[in-house]
Amino acid sequence: MSPTGRSLRPLTILFAPESAYGPTNNCVGIGGVLRRRGHRVVFAAEASWKGRLAPLDFEEDLVELAPPPEQPQDAGQFWKDFIRSTAPEFRKPTIEQLGTWIKPVWEELISGARYCEPQMKEIIDRVQPDVIVEDNVVCFPALTTAGVPFVRIVSCNPLEMKGEHVPPPFSGYPAGDRSEWDEFRAEYDHTHRSLWSDFSVWVTEQGARPLPDLEFIHEGDLNLYVYPESADYTDARPLGPTWHRLDSSVRETQERFTLPPGLADGGALIYFSLGSLGSADVDLMRKVIASLALTPHRYIVSKGPLHEEIELPPNMWGKEFLPQPQILPLVDLVITHGGNNTTTEALHFGKPMILLPLFWDQYDNAQRMAELGYGVRLDPYGFTDAQLHGAIGRLLGDTTLRRTLTEAGETIRTRDGLHTAADLIERAATG
Numbered sequence: 001m002s003p004t005g006r007s008l009r010p011l012t013i014l015f016a017p018e019s020a021y022g023p024t025n026n027c028v029g030i031g032g033v034l035r036r037r038g039h040r041v042v043f044a045a046e047a048s049w050k051g052r053l054a055p056l057d058f059e060e061d062l063v064e065l066a067p068p069p070e071q072p073q074d075a076g077q078f079w080k081d082f083i084r085s086t087a088p089e090f091r092k093p094t095i096e097q098l099g100t101w102i103k104p105v106w107e108e109l110i111s112g113a114r115y116c117e118p119q120m121k122e123i124i125d126r127v128q129p130d131v132i133v134e135d136n137v138v139c140f141p142a143l144t145t146a147g148v149p150f151v152r153i154v155s156c157n158p159l160e161m162k163g164e165h166v167p168p169p170f171s172g173y174p175a176g177d178r179s180e181w182d183e184f185r186a187e188y189d190h191t192h193r194s195l196w197s198d199f200s201v202w203v204t205e206q207g208a209r210p211l212p213d214l215e216f217i218h219e220g221d222l223n224l225y226v227y228p229e230s231a232d233y234t235d236a237r238p239l240g241p242t243w244h245r246l247d248s249s250v251r252e253t254q255e256r257f258t259l260p261p262g263l264a265d266g267g268a269l270i271y272f273s274l275g276s277l278g279s280a281d282v283d284l285m286r287k288v289i290a291s292l293a294l295t296p297h298r299y300i301v302s303k304g305p306l307h308e309e310i311e312l313p314p315n316m317w318g319k320e321f322l323p324q325p326q327i328l329p330l331v332d333l334v335i336t337h338g339g340n341n342t343t344t345e346a347l348h349f350g351k352p353m354i355l356l357p358l359f360w361d362q363y364d365n366a367q368r369m370a371e372l373g374y375g376v377r378l379d380p381y382g383f384t385d386a387q388l389h390g391a392i393g394r395l396l397g398d399t400t401l402r403r404t405l406t407e408a409g410e411t412i413r414t415r416d417g418l419h420t421a422a423d424l425i426e427r428a429a430t431g
Contacts (some may be wrong), residue, residue, distance in 0.1 A: 011429050012040045014129035016120075016136065016143055019046035019065065021276045022341040023135040026155045026226065029251030030133075031058060033422040042127050044120065046112075061127060063119045065112030087281045090358045091381050094171050095184050099191040101359065102170055106192065106216060109138040110199050117142055117206060131429035139199075139217045141206035149428045152220035153421075155249070156340050157361035157368070158227045163237030172363025174371055175236070189214065222428040224421055226340060228347050230408050231368055244424055246417030248348040250325050257326035260317045267297035268332040268396050273324070278337040278358045279304025284380060286310065288335070288356070291385045295392060300327055333395055337380075338362035343369065350409025352395040352402065354388070356380035374405065 013034055017027040024045060031041040035057055042059040043049070047068070053060050089101040120142035124132075132143045135153040137160070144150050154160055159169040167173040168184045192214060200211040211218065219242065228247045263269065272288065279285055279302065292299055293313040301318030303310045312318055324342070328334065328349040336342045338355040343365045346353050353375030355366035369375035376391040395401065 008037075008426060008430060010038050010040060011130040011426065012042065012127060013425065013429070014042050014044055014124070014127050014132045016044045016132065016134045016140060018136040019048065022339055023153075023155050024049065025251050025341060026153065026249050027133065027135050028053070028056060028058075029249055029418050030153075030421045030425070032056065032252060033419055034425065037422065037426075039426075042123075042129070044123050044127075059127075061123045063116040063123065065116050087284075087358075090281075094173075094363055095180075095187055097359075098170070098184075098187050102188075103191050103195060105360070106138070106195060109136075110195070110216070113138050113140050114202065116140070131425060133425060134217075134220075137217060139203055139208065139211060141203050141208035144209075144218055144220075145207045149222065150218075150220045151222045151224065151425055151428055152217065154223070154225035157364040158225050158233055158245075159364050160361065161225070161237065161239060161243070163233070165236040166233045167364070167367075169364060170360060172357065172367045174367060175233070176371065222424055224424065226344055226417065228344065228408065228412050230411075231347065231372055231374070244420075246421050247412045247415040248344050249417045249421060250345055250348050252418070253323060253325060255323040255326055257323050257330070259330065262314070263298045263300070263317055266315065267295070268392075269298050269300070269330060270333045270335060270392070271300050271302075271324075271327055271331045272318075272335040273302035273322075273342060274304065274337040274356070274358070275302075275339045275342065276304055278339075278362075280306055281358070282306050282309050284358075288380075288388075289313070289316065291383075291388050292316070292335075294385060295389055297392070300331065333392065338365040338369070340365060347374070347405070348409055348412050350402075350405040350407075352398070352405055354378060354391050354395065356383070373401065 015027040015031055017024040035041045042061055043053045044061055044063055045053060047062045047064050050060060050062055086101060089097055120140050124142055124146045129148055131149045131151060132146055133151040133153060134143050135155055159166055167175055168181055168188065171184045173180055196214050196216065199216065204210050223243045224246055226246045226249045229245060232245060274285060289312065293315065299316040301312055301316050302322045303318045303320050307320040325345060328345055328351060331351060334346045334351045335354045338357040339362060353369055355369055355375055355377050357363045357366040358380060366377040370377040376395065378387055378391065
């Protein structure tokens with residue numbers, strides 16, 4: 001019997017997440033609930049995730065997005081390398097990144113979708129899913145032509161669902177100032193239309209319906225997105241009946257975190273993470289750490305894939321990977337790149353943020369938190385010590401904000417997005 005009171009036969013649910021930690025962890029969280037309900041959960045993740053999902057009791061039926069590398073790669077290694085090599089682009093205004101960074105990312109994603117299409121069809125034939133769940137930003141036609149319900153998850157800022165009365169995605173522009181919106185949209189059209197048109201033709205050649213104008217993915221039979229109601233844009237851009245908001249989607253884990261003895265006493269406790277991709281910019285990590293070392297506070301640092309190149313001063317402790325959902329309840333403040341997972345998890349636990357956006361929707365999350373008063377947005381490459389230290393002091397001392405965020409976090413947790421998503425996927429699979 002499901003939590004909704006319906007007796008369900010065991011379902012086979014196929015997840016196809018993007019090869020990055022945010023979307024994959026989101027699918028792991030939802031998939032874990034479904035697996036514990038007795039369903040078979042299979043991951044068609046990218047091949048570098050081999051051996052990382054099976055220990056969580058999921059089946060792995062993995063795909064190559066490009067010819068296999070000569071040497072085995074860590075999970076999501078391609079994107080870590082891509083981010084590190086293109087990091088100079090992040091210093092440009094967002095409108096200038098459209099042709100030199102956003103478009104190349106779409107090109108890589110599209111190349112992967114084209115390459116793995118035969119593999120996806122083979123996986124679907126083997127797995128015979130009752131429902132397919134994709135957490136990605138690009139269309140894989142096989143997932144939408146399998147003859148079973150298709151569920152799309154958006155684990156990016158919800159500006160990805162565009163609207164006339166909300167800022168364009170990837171811009172980081174204010175919701176209350178429309179003066180630059182049209183110019184940004186025109187530049188996006190100019191830099192992306194040909195790429196989109198060619199991809200849409202290929203998608204239809206695979207038997208799928210054409211893509212909506214300038215969109216690289218279809219809507220699903222069911223559409224889920226992860227963002228708290230208190231920060232959402234639905235008043236300005238209502239969504240249709242197939243769309244359902246998950247106020248958060250924080251994965252459940254058996255990991256436990258104990259505060260290291262060296263951080264037991266001192267000033268405020270602060271968590272610093274630029275995510276698995278942003279932390280590949282070692283120079284930026286070192287710059288932030290050097291500034292934070294001048295403060296009287298204690299820091300837990302997610303060091304990321306190049307952790308051996310990052311040294312921490314005495315007021316800090318960190319590792320390559322950290323159990324973020326176990327750490328966030330303990331801290332007073334979060335310093336983040338503004339990735340959707342960290343942003344929504346910080347709100348889930350009621351924590352203020354300093355946001356240092358680097359790419360993609362991180363600018364939109366940083367701007368949204370700043371304009372709502374939930375945090376401070378700083379230029380990751382241009383901030384001064386005085387700006388960063390001032391933001392820390394201001395957020396730690398704002399008791400009204402802390403009370404507001406504590407109450408917001410209680411509401412978000414009560415809504416239980418993880419189990420809501422599982423209920424909706426079950427419902428989609430069974431009609």
